[in-house]
Structure formats: C-alpha cells, structure tokens
Amino acid sequence: MKNREISVRFANKHDAKRLLDIYAYYVKETAISFETEVPSVEEFKSRMEDILKNYPYIVACYNDEILGYAYLHPFVGRKAYDLSAETTIYLNPNKKHMGIGKKLYTVLEDIARVQNITNLYSCIGYVDEDDEYLNNNSAKFHEHMGYRMVGKFINCGHKFGRWYHMVWMEKVIGEHKEIREFLRFVDIEYTFN
Template sequence: MKNNEKIIFRLAKTDDAEKLVEIYAPYVKNTNITFEYEVPTIDEFKQRITKILSKFPYIVACIGDEIVGYTYASTFRERQAYNWCVETSIYINEKYQGRKIGEILYTKLEAILKLQNITNLVASITYPNPQSIAFHEKFNYKKIAHFTKCGYKQNCWYDMVFMEKMINKHETLAKEIIYLPDLDKNLVEKILQK
C-alpha cells in the first residue's frame, strides 16, 4: 500500500453493485480467472450481494469513494451437511493489485468466518494460475483436488484446482453456524476497522 492511502473496509451494500461489476467485468471479459462468459447485470449483482449477506460476509475495500477490491464467502454446496464449509472469492481492481489489499481483505474475511463457526474454506482456482496459487499458499491453503480440462473459455480448455484451509476445529459435536445477520455487529465492525 502507498503510505498516503487510507483504506476503509466495510460490508458491501446493494448500492455497491455497479462499482463491483466494474471491478469484475475485466476478469470476465479478458481472463480465465472466472468461468463466467457474460458480465452480470447490475441487478444480478445486487441479487448476489443480498444472497451472500444473508449468510456470510461480503467485504469491500475503499480508498476514498472508490471501491478497490472485494471478497466474500459463499455456500460451497447446498446440502445441510456442508454448512461448515464455504467457498471464498476475491477480486481486486487491476490498478490496485500488488498493494496487499487482497491480503487484508482475506484476513478480515477469515476472522469473521471463524466467529461464524465455519471450519473449512475452499478456493476454486483456474489452473494454471501461479499468482492465485501463491496467494492462497501464503494463507496456508493446500491443494486438495485437480480437475482436468473441466472449463472451456475463450477457445481454450482449462483445468481447475481446489485449495482448502481449516480455520476451526472439527468438533465431534459441531458448533452451530451463526449466519452473518445473527452475528454480533460490534464484533464484525471491530474486525472490519482493525
């Protein structure tokens, strides 16, 4: 980060959808990082934000009025036994990459997920993607699965890997998941402002 940049972290709002789509669009149009073909509409993004915030954190990083990156956790699988496992995602505005914003976002995401009693974090990563692999390894994620040529985008077949990290103990009697709306808002705010 540049010394004069003050970064504010907060939970996303549906009003952020347009700015979040602007960050996400180049990933859809120009990369294989996401397997989406079409940039979602602002209304679609609003729905995604609402759905995620009904359970999990969706955190944005702002410099001034500009959103420069975001991260969130989403349901890994719909069946109830998977409730303690989430999939993590992160996107940084291209011009703000390399400033450790992603590291701070992921640290805050993880801290809130721990409070929610989540145990497993899974990252789904297009392969090869050495930058994302290294980023997740820095956070102690381990590669647990490799799927061969399972995604087709921009006239090319791509592999995909799962990387996983445990953030809470797997107790014999699993602790109840505390969804974001039921979590102590003061604790969440403390993590975001730390």
C-alpha cells in the first residue's frame, strides 16, 4: 500500500463501529487516551454527531479498510476561543509509520483554515521514561507536523496504576490580524483533492 493509494473522506455515523474498534485499543492497551472504559457504539456515535455539528471528522481509507481517523473539536469551549480548535487523531495500531497521520492532519488543517481557525492544539499523554503503555511518539509526531510544546501538566493522569504527564502542543495556521468569524463545519464547502 502506497501513500497515494490512501484516500481521505468525511466520517459518518455508519463508521462508528469501525472507528470505535480502533479507539478501543488505545483505551484498553495504552495511556495515549486517558479514558479508562471503552464507550458503547451508541455513545461513540453520539460523540461523532456532536462534533460534526461544528467540526470536521475525517477517516483515512485504503479500499474499504479504515486506517485511522482525525477530527477537530472545541478548544476550551468558550466563545473567545472559537478561532482555535483541538485536534485528535487515532490510527489503526497495525498501520503506523505509513504517512497516514500526516495525510489526515494535512487535510484537517486545510479544513480548519476554511473555517477561519487560526490556532490548533493537541493534548498529549507524556512520560519521562517510556513504558509499555506510553511513549512520546505522539509528541514527536506533532513536533514533526509543526506543533510546539506550550505546557506540561505533571502527573495529572492516572491509568494502569501509574501517573502520567500531559502536554499541550500548539500550531498556528493562520494570521491574527483581522477579526474573522468561525464558520461551522456544516456551513462550509470542502472538496478532497
């Protein structure tokens, strides 16, 4: 499978089960997600529908196989933060290091710019030393994608009987010169290349 053969499309509620299958690995086997219980398909679908009211939710596919997904969601949730958004990405754990994450984030950033979003943030589990549940590969990926570390919370997440740090990383993707209105995802047009 070559990167150019991987397509990106918008997620829909019918993808929920397959996306949840990817996410369940991160909940049960890693400290990448600080969630400790795998949500039901109905809960996961509800989360997707809530996000899709205002933000993009995209999947990477090879033929009919979903390789990973990414989405934007509110940063903090106050009106003054409308032109900022938080990013989330999860890849099939058997399909890493294939350029899928870069492809998803590139599309996500393009859509964010159409929505007039200027700042992207990512909340990432972080360790001083790698263990079997967490390493700093996600932070390294985000750094490679142009994000910079802007904050570190010490031992704020507890999972698998251990304490984990959390870091915030930021990428500025737009100019802050003019005041622009946040455009909800449902109100924009976007075509995949």
